[in-house]
Amino acid sequence: GQNIDQPTEMTATEGAIVQINCTYQTSGFNGLFWYQQHAGEAPTFLSYNVLDGLEEKGRFSSFLSRSKGYSYLLLKELQMKDSASYLCAVMDSNYQLIWGAGTKLIIKP
Amino acid sequence: GAVVSQHPSRVICKSGTSVKIECRSLDFQATTMFWYRQFPKKSLMLMATSNEGSKATYEQGVEKDKFLINHASLTLSTLTVTSAHPEDSSFYICSARERDNEQFFGPGTRLTVL
Numbered sequence: 001g002q003n004i005d006q007p008t009e010m011t012a013t014e015g016a017i018v019q020i021n022c023t024y025q026t027s028g029f030n031g032l033f034w035y036q037q038h039a040g041e042a043p044t045f046l047s048y049n050v051l052d053g054l055e056e057k058g059r060f061s062s063f064l065s066r067s068k069g070y071s072y073l074l075l076k077e078l079q080m081k082d083s084a085s086y087l088c089a090v091m092d093s094n095y096q097l098i099w100g101a102g103t104k105l106i107i108k109p
Numbered sequence: 110g111a112v113v114s115q116h117p118s119r120v121i122c123k124s125g126t127s128v129k130i131e132c133r134s135l136d137f138q139a140t141t142m143f144w145y146r147q148f149p150k151k152s153l154m155l156m157a158t159s160n161e162g163s164k165a166t167y168e169q170g171v172e173k174d175k176f177l178i179n180h181a182s183l184t185l186s187t188l189t190v191t192s193a194h195p196e197d198s199s200f201y202i203c204s205a206r207e208r209d210n211e212q213f214f215g216p217g218t219r220l221t222v223l
Binding site: 045 | 145153212217
């Protein structure tokens with residue numbers, strides 16, 4: 001079956017760095033997405049990786065290793081507003097999105 | 110975790126026809142369902158929120174007569190794109206939630222209007 005795993009919850013300190021991991025097993029691969037979702041709001045697109053390596057975008061970076069079925073989202077210089085759920089989703093060979101359950105990130109002062 | 114399915118997974122239709130997309134919660138009662146539209150590498154745009162047995166609440170700019178939403182049961186919501194045109198081609202994603210619990214997303218439906 002198809003499966004996406006990510007931690008349920010993580011806690012980090014304001015100003016620090018946090019890495020949210022995502023492992024996947026899917027039927028084919030057409031890219032991996034990271035979204036940020038604040039409570040009661042629609043998910044916001046953060047990144048899209050389809051090739052191996054690190055993509056940096058400001059304070060957020062996303063890494064992909066297709067051979068390992070692994071990605072991570074790295075958040076630097078954490079701010080209180082980064083408290084949210086972070087969703088990992090993989091697009092399979094049929095261009096269907098397989099969603100992780102999301103990681104709730106709690107930022108403490 | 111809970112499972113949300115969508116049918117069909119992809120559909121190609123001619124301009125002017127109507128297309129119905131189904132969203133089902135398979136192992137929980139979805140008191141609220143959400144319909145999103147996604148453009149390539151973009152955030153999900155919320156189109157409407159529907160509560161079981163009530164009329165859907167549409168976001169600003171979304172035509173309710175064009176995107177008909179029905180949430181007749183606790184496990185099924187449908188989105189009908191009426192008189193579809195090429196600009197309606199997109200990836201439509203639904204999500205479902207039981208009361209105030211977390212949201213679970215469907216795999217999406219790719220609509221192509223010729």
